[in-house]
Amino acid sequence: MPQPTFHRRPPASRNTPLFTVTADTLVAVDFSPRGRADSDRGRVEGPYRRLFALPGARAFTAWNLLARLPMGMLSVSAVMMIAATRGSYALAGAVVATGLAVTAVVAPWTARLVDRYGQARVALPATVFAVLGLLALLLCVRHGAPDWTLFAAYAATATTPNTGGMSRARWAYLLGSRTGEPGGGPEAVAEALHTANSFEQAADELCYMLGPVLAAFLCTALFPEAGTLVGAALLLTGVTLFTAQRSTEPPAGRHAPGGRAPFRAPGMRPLLVVCLATGAVFGAMEVVTIAFADVQGHRPAAGAVLALQAAGSFAAGLAYGVMRPAGSARSRLPWCLAAMTALMVLPLLAASLTGSLVLLAGALLLAGTATAPTMVTAMTLVQRLTPEGRLNEGMTLAVTGLLGGIACGSAAGGWTVEHVSAAAGYGVPVTAAATALLTALVLLGPLGSRPFGAPVPARSGG
Numbered sequence: 109m110p111q112p113t114f115h116r117r118p119p120a121s122r123n124t125p126l127f128t129v130t131a132d133t134l135v136a137v138d139f140s141p142r143g144r145a146d147s148d149r150g151r152v153e154g155p156y157r158r159l160f161a162l163p164g165a166r167a168f169t170a171w172n173l174l175a176r177l178p179m180g181m182l183s184v185s186a187v188m189m190i191a192a193t194r195g196s197y198a199l200a201g202a203v204v205a206t207g208l209a210v211t212a213v214v215a216p217w218t219a220r221l222v223d224r225y226g227q228a229r230v231a232l233p234a235t236v237f238a239v240l241g242l243l244a245l246l247l248c249v250r251h252g253a254p255d256w257t258l259f260a261a262y263a264a265t266a267t268t269p270n271t272g273g274m275s276r277a278r279w280a281y282l283l284g285s286r287t288g289e290p291g292g293g294p295e296a297v298a299e300a301l302h303t304a305n306s307f308e309q310a311a312d313e314l315c316y317m318l319g320p321v322l323a324a325f326l327c328t329a330l331f332p333e334a335g336t337l338v339g340a341a342l343l344l345t346g347v348t349l350f351t352a353q354r355s356t357e358p359p360a361g362r363h364a365p366g367g368r369a370p371f372r373a374p375g376m377r378p379l380l381v382v383c384l385a386t387g388a389v390f391g392a393m394e395v396v397t398i399a400f401a402d403v404q405g406h407r408p409a410a411g412a413v414l415a416l417q418a419a420g421s422f423a424a425g426l427a428y429g430v431m432r433p434a435g436s437a438r439s440r441l442p443w444c445l446a447a448m449t450a451l452m453v454l455p456l457l458a459a460s461l462t463g464s465l466v467l468l469a470g471a472l473l474l475a476g477t478a479t480a481p482t483m484v485t486a487m488t489l490v491q492r493l494t495p496e497g498r499l500n501e502g503m504t505l506a507v508t509g510l511l512g513g514i515a516c517g518s519a520a521g522g523w524t525v526e527h528v529s530a531a532a533g534y535g536v537p538v539t540a541a542a543t544a545l546l547t548a549l550v551l552l553g554p555l556g557s558r559p560f561g562a563p564v565p566a567r568s569g570g
Contacts, residue, residue, distance in 0.1 A: 180319020
């Protein structure tokens with residue numbers, strides 16, 4: 109009987125299999141440890157860790173957060189500064205509302221220039237102009253200039269670039285450039301883009317949570333102009349350092365000359381109507397909550413109560429980024445809007461049935477958990493519908509819709525509070541959320557359908 113013969117090569121590592129030949133049989137023995145496969149190790153590490161492992165991601169994100177914090181500070185600072193020095197909340201509100209209206213017109217044009225000529229070449233000069241407007245407003249208030257100068261100065265801040273949109277554009281560029289790499293297939297890129305959008309929405313909520321608190325502290329603890337001054341410094345410093353990160357900046361002018369504008373892209377206009385209605389939810393909620401706290405004799409607590417709503421959205425945004433929701437952004441949007449509509453009923457019930465500010469705060473915390481998933485899904489769909497090379501313009505259009513909705517919601521909420529009651533004012537956010545849901549169901553077409561005709565070239569994340 110022939111004796112077995114062994115041919116063995118020392119394994120290179122504990123994960124290298126051992127091969128043995130006995131007679132006419134080849135035997136392979138694998139001594140590697142049992143557990144998750146190597147392909148799953150990235151999933152174990154967590155999606156956010158993989159996301160920020162991309163070269164340059166941490167640097168541009170950190171400076172963008174610094175530049176984005178003033179967006180939650182400037183309007184509150186302006187109101188407190190003008191009201192404290194001129195003694196008129198009506199004048200302060202009118203000045204801020206005018207700046208908001210001018211921003212809605214100017215912002216898309218600024219974003220178009222950013223896409224065409226690059227973030228560094230456009231965003232930094234636009235920020236300098238906006239900061240000069242803030243400083244002019246500060247000086248006009250400080251030295252008692254005529255009221256019309258306040259409107260002109262604050263209108264100049266409309267050139268402030270959409271820092272959140274520029275950050276989202278960088279994620280899309282970084283992740284899109286990995287499509288041909290190992291592990292960078294379309295599905296992996298779509299999942300990473302979902303995580304990036306969730307983080308960006310959570311960052312927005314964080315800025316809206318911390319910005320008003322910081323502004324109120326500076327304006328009351330130091331001097332009325334302190335919030336505006338610090339906000340201007342943070343904006344200029346953040347944008348300067350953000351645009352200095354050139355390795356992650358998307359190439360400029362990638363869209364074809366004469367190509368379709370984002371506003372004319374199939375499905376974009378109905379989606380902007382959804383953004384308009386969703387913005388009305390935010391605007392009404394802020395005004396009505398301040399009024400309700402004032403009626404209850406706890407007006408100083410209004411900021412903390414609103415911060416709880418932002419905290420709920422912040423936590424939900426981070427959690428949503430870890431999830432892998434099924435279906436496309438188009439099919440998920442109505443479900444997110446339905447959840448937001450249902451949860452917005454909670455503050456209405458808490459205010460109407462109990463009149464307790466504590467219970468209202470808890471209701472707002474729960475209601476806020478629907479905000480981030482809704483906005484993440486909507487912004488993902490905006491990315492899907494926006495033509496190649498014009499992402500910042502498309503994102504800014506969505507933000508413009510939100511700003512317009514915030515203005516409308518603020519007006520509707522204020523009218524309801526004044527003519528009906530503060531508790532009844534919480535019916536405005538419910539109505540606005542239901543309007544957004546009906547718009548998504550009716551104008552965007554049946555679930556699973558493509559919006560309005562042929563789609564634009566495929567983009568990850570939709």
